[in-house]
Amino acid sequence: MTNLHKHRSRMVTDGVTRAPHRAFLRATGLDDAAMQKPFVAIVDTFGENTPCSMSLNQISDNVRLGVAAGGGVPIRGSAISVSDGTSMNHAGMRMSLVSREVVADSVELFVRAHGYDALVGVAGCDKTLPGILMGMVRVNVPGVFLFGGAMLPGTAPGAIPGGAAAGLQRQATILTTIEAVGTTQRGDLSRAQLDEIEKRCTPTAGSCPGQFTANTMAMVAETLGLAPLGSAMVPAVYSERIAIARRAGETVMTALKTGGPLPRELVTRESLENACAAVAATGGSTNAALHIPAIAHEAGVRFTLDDIERVFARIPLIGDLQPGGRYLAQDLYHAGGVPAVLNALLAGGHLHGDVPTLEGLTLAQALSRFAGPDGEVVRACDAPLSDNGGLVILRGNLAPDGACLKIAGLKSLTFTGKARIFECEEECMKVVAARDYREGDVLVIRNEGPKGGPGMREMLSVTAAIYGQGMGEKVALLTDGRFSGATRGMCIGYVGPEAAEGGPIALLREGDLIQIDARNGILRVELSDAELAQRNAQRRAPAPRRLAGVLEKYAALVGPAHLGAVTHSGNLDWPYDARTHGDPE
Numbered sequence: 001m002t003n004l005h006k007h008r009s010r011m012v013t014d015g016v017t018r019a020p021h022r023a024f025l026r027a028t029g030l031d032d033a034a035m036q037k038p039f040v041a042i043v044d045t046f047g048e049n050t051p052c053s054m055s056l057n058q059i060s061d062n063v064r065l066g067v068a069a070g071g072g073v074p075i076r077g078s079a080i081s082v083s084d085g086t087s088m089n090h091a092g093m094r095m096s097l098v099s100r101e102v103v104a105d106s107v108e109l110f111v112r113a114h115g116y117d118a119l120v121g122v123a124g125c126d127k128t129l130p131g132i133l134m135g136m137v138r139v140n141v142p143g144v145f146l147f148g149g150a151m152l153p154g155t156a157p158g159a160i161p162g163g164a165a166a167g168l169q170r171q172a173t174i175l176t177t178i179e180a181v182g183t184t185q186r187g188d189l190s191r192a193q194l195d196e197i198e199k200r201c202t203p204t205a206g207s208c209p210g211q212f213t214a215n216t217m218a219m220v221a222e223t224l225g226l227a228p229l230g231s232a233m234v235p236a237v238y239s240e241r242i243a244i245a246r247r248a249g250e251t252v253m254t255a256l257k258t259g260g261p262l263p264r265e266l267v268t269r270e271s272l273e274n275a276c277a278a279v280a281a282t283g284g285s286t287n288a289a290l291h292i293p294a295i296a297h298e299a300g301v302r303f304t305l306d307d308i309e310r311v312f313a314r315i316p317l318i319g320d321l322q323p324g325g326r327y328l329a330q331d332l333y334h335a336g337g338v339p340a341v342l343n344a345l346l347a348g349g350h351l352h353g354d355v356p357t358l359e360g361l362t363l364a365q366a367l368s369r370f371a372g373p374d375g376e377v378v379r380a381c382d383a384p385l386s387d388n389g390g391l392v393i394l395r396g397n398l399a400p401d402g403a404c405l406k407i408a409g410l411k412s413l414t415f416t417g418k419a420r421i422f423e424c425e426e427e428c429m430k431v432v433a434a435r436d437y438r439e440g441d442v443l444v445i446r447n448e449g450p451k452g453g454p455g456m457r458e459m460l461s462v463t464a465a466i467y468g469q470g471m472g473e474k475v476a477l478l479t480d481g482r483f484s485g486a487t488r489g490m491c492i493g494y495v496g497p498e499a500a501e502g503g504p505i506a507l508l509r510e511g512d513l514i515q516i517d518a519r520n521g522i523l524r525v526e527l528s529d530a531e532l533a534q535r536n537a538q539r540r541a542p543a544p545r546r547l548a549g550v551l552e553k554y555a556a557l558v559g560p561a562h563l564g565a566v567t568h569s570g571n572l573d574w575p576y577d578a579r580t581h582g583d584p585e
Helices: 003-013 016-026 056-069 091-114 128-139 174-186 191-200 213-224 240-258 269-281 288-298 305-312 329-334 337-347 363-367 425-433 460-468 529-538 549-557
Strands: 039-044 073-078 118-123 143-147 154-157 169-172 391-396 399-406 414-422 441-445 476-479 491-496 513-517 522-525
Touching: 039 056, 039 091, 039 240, 056 073, 056 118, 056 240, 073 091, 091 118, 091 128, 091 288, 091 549, 118 128, 118 240, 128 143, 128 213, 128 288, 143 213, 143 240, 154 191, 174 191, 174 460, 213 269, 213 288, 213 337, 269 288, 269 305, 269 337, 288 305, 288 391, 305 391, 305 399, 329 337, 337 363, 391 513, 414 425, 414 476, 425 441, 425 460, 441 460, 441 513, 460 476, 476 513
Parallel strands: 039 073, 039 118, 118 143, 391 522, 414 441, 441 476, 476 491
Antiparallel strands: 154 169, 391 399, 399 491, 414 513, 513 522
């Protein structure tokens, strides 16, 4: 028994004052033998509100078997999840990013309140992944992360625009339906056809199957070393996930017995750069530019949009994945999964191969057991889809703190147009639904940042409708809010500073000329510094809204997007330590 295990035994079984603790634990079914063992928290985000989380119950049950086989006592707990799919395009989306903080806080509360020795975190929906990862790094006990996996694709009728021949079927996902809304608004698709696609595009449990936010962050977890290599892209409904879950329980017990590596030993500047490389190489979600700094923040590492920009600038696009490419998570799984991407990057000199993994091996050592790129779903770095990575950071007088654009699949990397100003998402959606805009417009949606929203809504319904109307690259969309990982087109988000913080986006007026140059990383409005200063002097801040509840707390605490939109200061000298069970002073 290690010193850590002895500490657990003393904490629960020694001393008269521990009798109430033991009494409560007996009521949960534990006996004297169990109380001599380490306690392992299993925190998942299981729920019936989203297909992303519906399969997590079985995963956690099998993690329990692995923990028990490794000599620990598994203790399950749950955190909430917010479904981005059903909160889209209405006020409920303000709760999505907020839920990331609630999930992270829930992990901290559950583990620290009960003095658990180790942690397995299980998540399946967009914000639950970074939320669990942030919580794991914050509590810093031996930990393993597991993703619930992506759903299998559905089918859609072939006799629709962009489909196969009449009578045949084509592959379809949730993005097919969202973009089909715009096609229906354009008059090229009937309501009956739209209903048929909607019924058939999401046939199983699991997250959205493209390289959207959930799959992107699952790839990040593997790359950081917090998740088992080869685990992320296994589809949610494949039985292989049962074996992966059991092994995860055994792995966390091994880490507990050997003393590491701990999450903060895995999340380093070098591993964070690796994660950014994987995102850029696969045209991943722009939300990664928000979540990676937030995970770094929990580790006490200042990793900002500036750091992300430096990595993005040197990475080629090698993953042919939707929404910018052709393939889905299932295809990447059969092509070798995340390790195929990482091996390609390692061979191309784009990874730090000496960073540790949760197995105790270096990343290069661990990857040696896996195959390299297949040449189709994943290319070698010397034969990329594009020399430019799938995402770029833009800067200029309109975004001094930066903005993010996914360029994977874009036909043109430049755009200049006149601004159409909208003070919220709903205003813009009405205009788009009515098709009351024209080629060359730059649709500007402001007051949707972390504070201004509050909650930083993502705009997938707007961007997908534009794309479905055939205007995906004929207009641009610019916002201080977010985009879904499924967004494609000339869509620029995370503009900072946000309007609510007095950023230049708040100073834009109808007809201002906006220049976007993704090749050179430029986002600017054709106004002089003097004109911008004059407008700023004339600007009147909007009247504060009555919020109450969680949004009021969030708006008061949240930081800027380029630092991860986190809600605590990052003074991480105090946190809980697995070796001492220390409390903050």
